[in-house]
Amino acid sequence: MNFANAFTPERLQEAWDCLLNEFPFAIWETLYSTLLATFFAVLIGLPLGVILVTGEKKGVRPLPGPLMGFLNVMINFLRSVPFIILMVMIIPLTRVIAGTSLGTVASIVPLTVASFPFIARLVESSLREVNPNIIETAQSMGASPMQIVFHVMLPESVPSLITNITLAITTIMGYTAMSGAVGGGGLGKLALAYGYQRYRYAVLYLAVIVLVVITQVIQSFGTWLARKCDKRLKNQ
């Protein structure tokens, strides 16, 4: 642990070489594992979030109480296990799905498992923002529960869904960094391998800076897109 030696000209040169040679691929790994995991998590989490809202007692299509109870407990359980532990816990499942528990592709499995409950809750909160009077209006028009979901609830909550999914993407990107600890690739692994295991702090800081920049870009884009889509704002 010697910070003074971490930023000597040789170390900085080494970091620079690393930036040119290893960063591009690490950035690519981070991005695709983040985006693929988000994609799969939305695939599971979005319908789950819809069910959480429509299936409750006062929802548009009430489901049996025990089923709703089970879903809520499962989501809360998965949400409360720290990601790094969850990753280890579900290694057998990862093996079944990805064929291996190591590597960037394999890390998408725990990333998805950890994020879909989170996304389900985000979707739930977005859908709950929809004005209940508009849902009642759709019912008064003779809309079926499915039609209410697809013609009213989802379209009305698009800006909020975009905001929340942006939040999810940045969070999942944070998880990918942790997945470096158990064989996942990307900037997180790079930072750990150089900074933690070999005391190459210059590389670690560089990786952090790149992560911050990517997060900023994603967040700004998400915020911009959500505002652009929101027709409640006047003068557009």
Add this chain to the structure above:
Amino acid sequence: MIELRNLSKHFETMDGSVDALRQINLTIRDGDIYGIIGMSGAGKSTLVRCINMLERPTEGSVLVNGKDMGSMSQKELRAMRRKITMIFQGFNLLMQRTCLKNVMLPLKLSGVDSKQAEQKAMELLELVGLPDKANSYPAQLSGGQQQRVAIARALATEPDVLLCDEATSALDPKTTHAILELIRDINEKLGITVIVITHQMSVVQEVCNRVAILENGQVVEEGSVAEVFSNPRANATRNLIYPESADGGSVFPEGGQRVRVIFNGAVASREPLIARMAIDCGILASILGASTRSVGDRAYGYMLLDIPGTPETLAKAVSYLSATPDITVQVEAEYVAKEVAP
């Protein structure tokens, strides 16, 4: 025809149970503009939601053209709801969709293809006077314009009945007038039966031909608007017809004898009644308050008079005034006492 038979609705809430509706019996004929009026909490909104089964009545039945709404399957009910559409106080448009898409929504829900739906929606936007707003979003429209779009949307499935739940309560008087005119137009041109839920007597006066007064979940008075206005029997009705503000109530000096003179038609309102009473009987009444309005094509209103002198003078004034056609006289002291009693 819509028939409500012994309709009751019971809610279980945290603070115990509430009887929102009690044994409601009403018949609404085809082509009526039927007003259901009451103070807030009287059960109006629950009543209107029972008609299209957004609220399930606890007891009793709703018959639409003889068919029991309560015993329909979900699918039948959904089909029926396309024929009994609804507009709301809050307009309830989809905020993320253009006006055109909003009007198209019920058509899309019933499986009409996009092209036909769009054509129909454009026609309806023209009918409500907003063809140029087709591609605007609701947030860019005024309240009155939003309600027009909501009306166009409600008409998309060519309903037989239009339910208006406080549809003008969020609008200013001028806009209210314009929307009511549109509703009357729709009733006349398209022959749609309209049920108007409101807490404003002026709304009933302006468009309705029949009215039911709801108080604490019960119908306390029912009849043609002219009838109910000329001779309001229930206290709740009087409260609605003669709002506190017009009387001033307690601002008048204590004591004195007050008489409420109710005009039941246009002829009475043109008579120089008070001046004639002064000449004929020598009673110098002072006018404490007055309000006249037109209902349908006849004028109605009331005047609150202070009659000086002894109880005999009062009796004389009452009999004199009562002798005039189309006039009802109430001695106000009794009326006030009745109001205070509960």
